[in-house]
Amino acid sequence: MAKEESDIFQFKRPGIAVDVVLFTIKNDDLKVGLIQRQDEPYFGKFALPGRFVRYEETIEDTARTALKQKGGINSSGVFLEQLYTFGSNLERDTRIRTISIVYYGLVESSKIDFQQGNLFTWYSVYDLPKLAFDHKEIIDYAVNRLRGKIWETDFAFQLMPDEFTLTELQKAYEIILGKKLDKRNFRKKIAELQILKDLKKKKQEGPHRPAALYSFLRKG
Amino acid sequence: MAKEESDIFQFKRPGIAVDVVLFTIKNDDLKVGLIQRQDEPYFGKFALPGRFVRYEETIEDTARTALKQKGGINSSGVFLEQLYTFGSNLERDTRIRTISIVYYGLVESSKIDFQQGNLFTWYSVYDLPKLAFDHKEIIDYAVNRLRGKIWETDFAFQLMPDEFTLTELQKAYEIILGKKLDKRNFRKKIAELQILKDLKKKKQEGPHRPAALYSFLRKG
Numbered sequence: 001m002a003k004e005e006s007d008i009f010q011f012k013r014p015g016i017a018v019d020v021v022l023f024t025i026k027n028d029d030l031k032v033g034l035i036q037r038q039d040e041p042y043f044g045k046f047a048l049p050g051r052f053v054r055y056e057e058t059i060e061d062t063a064r065t066a067l068k069q070k071g072g073i074n075s076s077g078v079f080l081e082q083l084y085t086f087g088s089n090l091e092r093d094t095r096i097r098t099i100s101i102v103y104y105g106l107v108e109s110s111k112i113d114f115q116q117g118n119l120f121t122w123y124s125v126y127d128l129p130k131l132a133f134d135h136k137e138i139i140d141y142a143v144n145r146l147r148g149k150i151w152e153t154d155f156a157f158q159l160m161p162d163e164f165t166l167t168e169l170q171k172a173y174e175i176i177l178g179k180k181l182d183k184r185n186f187r188k189k190i191a192e193l194q195i196l197k198d199l200k201k202k203k204q205e206g207p208h209r210p211a212a213l214y215s216f217l218r219k220g
Numbered sequence: 221m222a223k224e225e226s227d228i229f230q231f232k233r234p235g236i237a238v239d240v241v242l243f244t245i246k247n248d249d250l251k252v253g254l255i256q257r258q259d260e261p262y263f264g265k266f267a268l269p270g271r272f273v274r275y276e277e278t279i280e281d282t283a284r285t286a287l288k289q290k291g292g293i294n295s296s297g298v299f300l301e302q303l304y305t306f307g308s309n310l311e312r313d314t315r316i317r318t319i320s321i322v323y324y325g326l327v328e329s330s331k332i333d334f335q336q337g338n339l340f341t342w343y344s345v346y347d348l349p350k351l352a353f354d355h356k357e358i359i360d361y362a363v364n365r366l367r368g369k370i371w372e373t374d375f376a377f378q379l380m381p382d383e384f385t386l387t388e389l390q391k392a393y394e395i396i397l398g399k400k401l402d403k404r405n406f407r408k409k410i411a412e413l414q415i416l417k418d419l420k421k422k423k424q425e426g427p428h429r430p431a432a433l434y435s436f437l438r439k440g
Contacts (some may be wrong), residue, residue, distance in 0.1 A: 012275040013233050016319055055232040055317050059307030085305045085321050087279035097275050099236055101305050101319070 014087075015098040018062040019050035019135070021083065021142040022071075024109040024122060025159050030175050031109075031122035032139055034129070035070050038119070041094045042132030046123070048139070049073075050100065063103040071120035073112055079158050080105040083142055092134045100133075104142045106158035126178075150176055154195040157216035165203055165211040166190070234307075235318040238282040239270035239355070241303065241362040242291075244329040244342060245379050250395050251329075251342040252359055254349070255290045258339070261314045262352030268359070269293075269340070270320065283323040291340035293332055299378050300325040303362055312354045324362045326378035346398075367397055374415040377436035385423055385431040386410070 022033040034046040049070035053062045060080070067075040080103045086092065087099035114120065123129060125143050128136060149155050150173060159172055170186045190196060197217050202210035242253040254266040269290035273282045280300070287295040300323045306312065307319035329342065343349060345363050348356060369375050370393060379392055390406045410416060417437050422430035 011272070014236055014273055014275055016234055016236050052231070053234055053307070053319065055234055056310065058310065059305065059319060082305060085279065085302060087273070087321065090276065090278065099273065099279060099321070101307065101321075 015093065015096040016053045017050050017093075017098050017100045018053060018059055018066060019048040019100050019102050019138060020063050020066055020071075020080065021048055021102060021104040021139055022067065022073075022078065023104065023106050023125075023142070023146065023159075024112070025172055025175050026109045026122055028171065028175060029124045029126070030143070030178075032125050032128075032142075033071060033073075033120050034123050034131075035119045035121070037132055045132040046121075046129045046135075047132040048102075048135050049120070052098075053101075059101050060103075072114055073120060077111060078105050078107050083138075083145060086134065086138060089134055100138070102138055102142070104145070106146075106155065108159055108161060110161075147177055151189065151193070154193070154216050154218055157195075157218070160216070163199060163203075163213045163215055165205060165213060167205060167211060169196075169214070235313065235316040236273045237270050237313075237318050237320045238273060238279055238286060239268040239320050239322050239358060240283050240286055240291075240300065241268055241322060241324040241359055242287065242293075242298065243324065243326045243345075243362075243366065243379075244332070245392055245395050246329045246342055248391065248395060249344045249346070250363070250398075252345050252348075252362075253291060253293075253340050254343050254351075255339045256341070257352055265352040266341075266343070266349045266355075267352035268322075268355050272318075273321075279321050280323075282321075293340060297331060298325050298327050303358075303365060306354065306358060309354060320358070322358055322362070324365070326366075326375065328379055328381060330381075370396055371409065371413070374413070374436050374438055377415075377438070380436070383419060383423075383433045383435055385425060385433060387425060387431060389416075389434070 024031050033049065035049050037043055037045050037047050049066045051062050051066035051069065053059055063080055064075040067073045067078065083102040083104045085099060085101045090097050092098060125139060128139065156172060160169065166187060170181060170183065173186065174181055195217055196214040199213040199215055201213050203213050205211045244251050253269065255269050257263055257265050257267050269286045271282050271286035271289065273279055283300055284295040287293045303322040303324045305319060305321045310317050312318060345359060348359065376392060380389065386407060390401060390403065393406065394401055415437055416434040419433040419435055421433050423433050425431045
């Protein structure tokens with residue numbers, strides 16, 4: 001055992017990277033941010049923004065730096081959560097055996113602070129281009145987690161403006177879940193979750209009577 | 221960007237390890253398996269079984285090899301799930317900056333197949349010895365996850381014998397949750413989960429009338 005422990009500097013270390021799945025809702029569609037690779041392997045193919053973890057950098061910092069350097073996004077306002085670490089496929093990167101710690105987050109698309117020279121594009125999760133590495137698999141995993149979490153928490157508040165109607169919230173849930181929801185059941189579930197604050201004001205939605213506006217209780 | 225991509229072989233790579241939090245219930249207590257370190261750093265201190273990820277090894281294999289080599293445990297029957305990847309504390313290992321992918325699992329203590337020369341000891345999560353690295357923090361995180369999951373799934377079936385009474389199951393839940401549960405609420409919740417199969421036979425429990433025996437629907 002002593003031998004094994006002291007071996008760390010002897011054996012070849014895998015590469016360790018962070019990739020970020022950033023979701024938004026835009027044009028009534030669940031979208032994920034992709035960048036087009038400017039280098040081999042997978043030159044020209046789309047990929048999640050990612051980066052190898054530097055020795056003196058926390059993995060959370062690696063995620064935010066990837067968003068900034070690859071996506072041109074100032075991520076300081078972006079909520080990121082660790083999703084999963086992919087390390088079972090030894091061939092996922094052709095350069096070096098790489099383990100990927102994946103973060104995911106939601107952002108209201110209007111709030112993204114694109115910086116100059118960004119290569120970031122929003123793609124529908126339902127209509128993805130050909131992706132580099134195992135990024136298709138990673139995105140599918142992230143979509144499933146997002147769907148699993150939507151009723152558990154107010155995670156979705158990241159996607160909504162400060163004030164919204166129940167119709168707008170239902171729409172966002174439908175887009176994430178990829179299916180229509182019954183209006184009455186939706187309102188019942190949301191009420192049970194106790195995540196909304198009634199703002200005691202109304203918004204005109206089309207020709208209908210004005211709809212009540214809400215915000216998330218825990219937001220801000 | 222091309223420069224950054226081609227830099228992977230230039231910069232210093234962090235170490236990447238896997239640690240395993242293996243839980244069991246023994247003597248009416250939630251216990252975790254620890255090994256006593258035979259090497260620096262933290263010589264003589266207790267730690268989770270862990271191992272650096274080899275280049276040609278999946279992270280799941282690393283976890284199972286750690287259980288085998290450090291714990292003397294044949295893990296083929298042990299259900300392991302990825303818990304979290306700890307990579308925010310740059311100082312967690314004094315030898316090399318190390319990111320730890322943590323797996324956790326539950327095992328029925330009688331089923332552990334200890335191999336020769338094992339150094340594995342079960343410690344109560346409520347009375348841990350002084351631990352190496354950040355392993356106390358990792359165990360706390362794992363206990364919280366376990367408690368969060370207990371009502372969601374039949375995850376706990378890993379801990380139970382093939383046949384058990386509702387009283388025995390409630391006891392296991394109480395040990396994991398660290399608190400007493402109301403018998404009626406417990407039985408109602410378990411019924412809602414629809415995870416049990418009534419075996420249509422009885423077991424004598426002390427001087428009371430015989431109790432119905434159950435198994436998990438999905439087990440095996």
